[in-house]
Amino acid sequence: MRGSEFAELRAFVTIAEQGNFARAAAHLRISPSTLSQTIRELEKRLGVRLLNRTTRSVSLTEAGQRLLARFKPALEEMEEAVRDVQNLRVVPAGTVRLLAPRKAAATLIAPHLGRFATEHPDIVLDITVDDAVIDIVDEGFDIGLRLGELLEDDMVAIKLxxxxxxxxxxxxxxxxxxxxxxxxxxLNKHRCINWRWSGRRGIYNWEFFKDGHWMSVVVNGPLTVSCAEMAIHAATQGVGIAFWTESDVRPLIATGKLVPMLEEFSPHFPGWYLTYPRQRDMSAAVRAVIDFFRARNMPTLAASKALAPA
Known part of the structure; x- marks a missing residue:
């Protein structure tokens, strides 16, 4: 089998897994038009149509289903064989894709990038900073950082x-x-500064702990933002009450620009976790990234004492 033929078959499997040309193209890091041409060449070479395409969806023909059933296990076996050999390398190498919200990236990742590059010169760390809650598996990431309250059951999670x-x-x-x-x-009698998760339409409801349980409070006010820094700046200018992580507002409290309130209703809760899919075999590069940032961000507070929002 020539290299181009293998690439065509791998592209076909990726489309079948992603169910969408755009997502498959992003996963393969090629343009959708290039991917479409690749599949056309494969179908021309085989003499059968493998995919039914519409403007909104992609489905497998009977021939496509039969090819996927036979070729996908073989592809997975070949990829596993390659990973097994790569893991024998003394120095971990390769590209590791990491997704992190802005706050986590700034406090847990960015301060250690220089040392990481020195210790792992053969690893390319591809970091995407995005506050949206994204499925890291669907989007082709190896590792993600996520708040404890947003963890998924089928993922491994390590507290950072x-x-x-x-x-x-x-x-x-x-x-x-x-x-x-x-x-x-x-709070419903006050002017509050609302915050919206990136990638979501809904407004974040403020969470407090009262009478032994978490409560969600819907607030209203003259400003809604998707950027925490803007909310904090607006609060210092008297626009209204802001609600954000204590570590970000504490310096402004210390200088008298902001005054804390409702502190007795705001206990600590589990913070950031490094998360990745459960897998039988992990590349040496991904393991190196996990071990490095875990060692640099060991928690000092007892996680077991934190209260997790419901």
């Missing part, structure tokens, strides 16, 4: 860094005009 704590804050000017809420239920 300390537990987190949310903090409601407002400027002294806002407080002088509107006062301080003494209970989360009083």
């Amino acid at each position: 860094g300390d537990d987190l704590r949310m903090c409601a804050v407002a400027s002294p000017e806002y407080i002088s005009k509107h006062g301080i809420p003494r209970d989360p239920s009083e």
